[in-house]
Amino acid sequence: AQKVTQAQTEISVVEKEDVTLDCVYETRDTTYYLFWYKQPPSGELVFLIRRNSFDEQNEISGRYSWNFQKSTSSFNFTITASQVVDSAVYFCALSEGHRDDKIIFGKGTRLHILP
Amino acid sequence: EAGVVQSPRYKIIEKKQPVAFWCNPISGHNTLYWYRQNLGQGPELLIRYENEEAVDDSQLPKDRFSAERLKGVDSTLKIQPAELGDSAVYLCASSLDGQTIRDEQFFGPGTRLTVL
Numbered sequence: 220a221q222k223v224t225q226a227q228t229e230i231s232v233v234e235k236e237d238v239t240l241d242c243v244y245e246t247r248d249t250t251y252y253l254f255w256y257k258q259p260p261s262g263e264l265v266f267l268i269r270r271n272s273f274d275e276q277n278e279i280s281g282r283y284s285w286n287f288q289k290s291t292s293s294f295n296f297t298i299t300a301s302q303v304v305d306s307a308v309y310f311c312a313l314s315e316g317h318r319d320d321k322i323i324f325g326k327g328t329r330l331h332i333l334p
Numbered sequence: 335e336a337g338v339v340q341s342p343r344y345k346i347i348e349k350k351q352p353v354a355f356w357c358n359p360i361s362g363h364n365t366l367y368w369y370r371q372n373l374g375q376g377p378e379l380l381i382r383y384e385n386e387e388a389v390d391d392s393q394l395p396k397d398r399f400s401a402e403r404l405k406g407v408d409s410t411l412k413i414q415p416a417e418l419g420d421s422a423v424y425l426c427a428s429s430l431d432g433q434t435i436r437d438e439q440f441f442g443p444g445t446r447l448t449v450l
Contacts, residue, residue, distance in 0.1 A: 263444065312376065
């Protein structure tokens, strides 16, 4: 069965600090997709990234970076030089790829960036 | 370009009452999703439409929940009768093609339902 674990329920950091959000997943499939979504206080989820299981290259997009390690079944998300606007709930999610399956979301990590 | 529109944003009802939520997806998006998000949890898919057809409703509690997407554009999700455990945020999302659920989904702001 597929499962996503975000062990950090809530994190607070001071603005300009770097912060890493952890995500550990479980799946029996060799083909799967991983996602990160951001949910600001306004409520709508905002898509940040999708990676497939065959692409282990780390990715950087501005202040955001993602570290995908199949050996530890982790897909961690780092925000560099955090800003107050980064305050939100962040969800990691998994979809198995061998069939048209659902996206399973983790419980989310609430990130507070303190000014 | 307008995003996914949902209404109402908030709804408070007493248990056993009916309630309906409306969603208008991004123009041109063929696939529409309804999710339920309980407090402190991630969203869980209730139903997925490709145009007018419900292609995955396995998670929809069919005894009290119903949904429709007439004409393949906007959609309505209904609960009748509502129970206390239905209190949650109901999110609508849409995607352009929907060949797979892994296409990028665009979410609306959700409807926060409180059942008293």
